[in-house]
Amino acid sequence: MSRVLVPLAAGFEDLEAVTVTDLLRRAGLTVVIAGLDGQIQRGSRGVMLQPDTTLEAALTHEFDMLVLPGGQPGTNNLKADARIIGLVKKMVAEGKYVTAICAAPSVLAAAGVLDGKRATSFPGALDAYPEVQQQRAAIVEDGKLITSRGPGTAMDFALTLIERLVSKATRDEVEAGLQR
Incomplete structure (x- = not known):
């Protein structure tokens, strides 16, 4: 899996x-949430999440996909962490899926992996990176780099990730269970 x-x-x-x-787990994928500092993480709206592990421990394992949530100051905290970069x-060098939503595509741009690539983000998040071919679409795929606009596109983003990593049939099954 x-x-x-x-x-x-x-x-x-x-x-x-x-x-x-939630959606990736509904698709049967193993999703590991890793906290940068090993502590309970507070979201930008106050939701508290207990990571499954620390980033340090997660880095000892292989993953098929990386998903970077956006938000502030979360995105800036990811961008400032050399381990994330x-x-x-x-x-990217291994040909794995690297994905980001909202302001987090700026982390990919800061790492230099969006140079000359198409991407989308929360409006303004990629403005400091003229080498990125900014798109206005809700979801943009450029090879195995997948980016999305923001909270309002999170469900479609997750369903796209399921389709790419598993199958269209699994995406359809998960989507049907959501009563969309």
Whole structure:
């Protein structure tokens, strides 16, 4: 079964982290939530999440997909962590899925993996990175780099991730269970 890593930093976007984790687990994927500092993480809206493990421990394992939730200051905390930047570069080099939503595509841009690539983000989050081909779509795929706009696109983002990592049939099954 595919393994997905969702790193959490203080100030993550609550809706994005919870929605993506929930839907990927409904699809039968192993989702590991890793806290940057090993503590309970408080989202930007006050939701408290207990990570499954620390980022340090998670880095000793292999993952098929990395999902970076946005939110502030969560995105800036991810961007400032050299382990996250190194992980992004490593997973891209290995041809694995690297995904981000809301302001978190700026973490990918800071790592240099969006240079010349198409991506979307929360409005303004990628403005400091002119090398990124900004798109206005809700979800943008450029190879195995997948980005999304923000909290309002979290469910469709998660369903897209399921389709790419598992199958269209699994995506449809999970979506049907949501009564959409």
